[in-house]
Amino acid sequence: MIRRLTKNDHKLLFSLLKEEPSFNLFIIGDIESFGYDADFQDIWGEFDENGTLNAVLLRYYDSYIPYARTSFHMEAFAQLIRQTSTSSFVLSGKSEIVEQFEHVLPLGNKRVTYFCECQTDKLATGTENIDIKKATLDDVDRIIALRQSIAEFTTTPRAREMLAKGLETNTSRTYYIEEDGKMVASASTTAENSLSAMIVGVCTEEAYRQKGYASAIMKKLIQDLISEGKTLCLFYDNPKAGNIYKRLGFRDIGTWTMYL
Structure with a gap:
């Protein structure tokens, strides 16, 4: 199940994000700065059948960052991006996660950098x-x-x-x-x-x-x-x-x- 997260999900969300605080610093920073109700920002979560949060997708204006600790429904996240973005959007994140979207979304120029x-x-x-x-x-x-x-x-x-x-x-x-x-x-x-x-x-x-x-x-x-x-x-x-x-x-x- 995928749904938009609210302040009631904050503890659950941060429990996931804290597993890799460096890779998630943009998501953490945007949530801490702007919360869950800003019109320019959304955060969606994917839950398994036990109610465990396994993956999230952040929209900040026309920039998107997905994060997952296990396999996730990439196609469902891609559909959310199609529904909420303009023709020009930015997708970024941990390489092994975002590169899964290459064959399902019209992505722009690709840049890969080392992360330390x-x-x-x-x-x-x-x-x-x-x-x-x-x-x-x-x-x-x-x-x-x-x-x-x-x-x-x-x-x-x-x-x-x-x-x-x-x-x-x-x-x-x-x-x-x-x-x-x-x-x-x-x-x-x-x-x-x-x-x-x-x-x-x-x-x-x-x-x-x-x-x-x-x-x-x-x-x-x-x-x-x-x-x-x-x-x-x-x-x-x-x-x-x-x-x-x-x-x-x-x-x-x-x-x-x-x-x-």
Whole structure:
């Protein structure tokens, strides 16, 4: 049986989602932020004959994320997506789950990234003598300017709005390092919730690289978030970058697939 979930299902839902808090950080964050009654968001659940919740599908505007711990009725979830989406929608999630939809839905361009998580701060040491600051709303324009100055980064038209919104709602934070009053390196979280957080926007201005700034900021984020009982996670598609994260305590847990 598949039905739309309500606040009465919250305990049951989170019992399922907590089994893999990193893979479920977007679902957890959206439910904690917007609940079960927002007109732009739905969460459906699939139950077995014993009333056990085995799978869920989140709709956030025109973005969909399925999650399941066992086999599930993929065709029924696909039908829900057809009924509630526009002609252009985004499907993303744990690769082995979302790739089951490839032959039944008109999906966009496929992108697969490595997915890793960190649950320890044992390797995040050596930041005591570095002045790492926490950004406020007054720093939003400087953060965006730093990202735009870096060739590897692409900033979207809504980047400033989304960054400010995250700071206002405490669903993101940014740490940074300055030299002579200039922001030269930063890293952020997004989709922060009670269980997990995603690391994004790790960057250093080219003239200030090879000084360990990005690693120091990452260590600070790891220390603070682990102390709050949260799991950190991130996407990467460059194995070289992946090795840097692994030296800080991250480990691969699978891949994430997105259809745009």
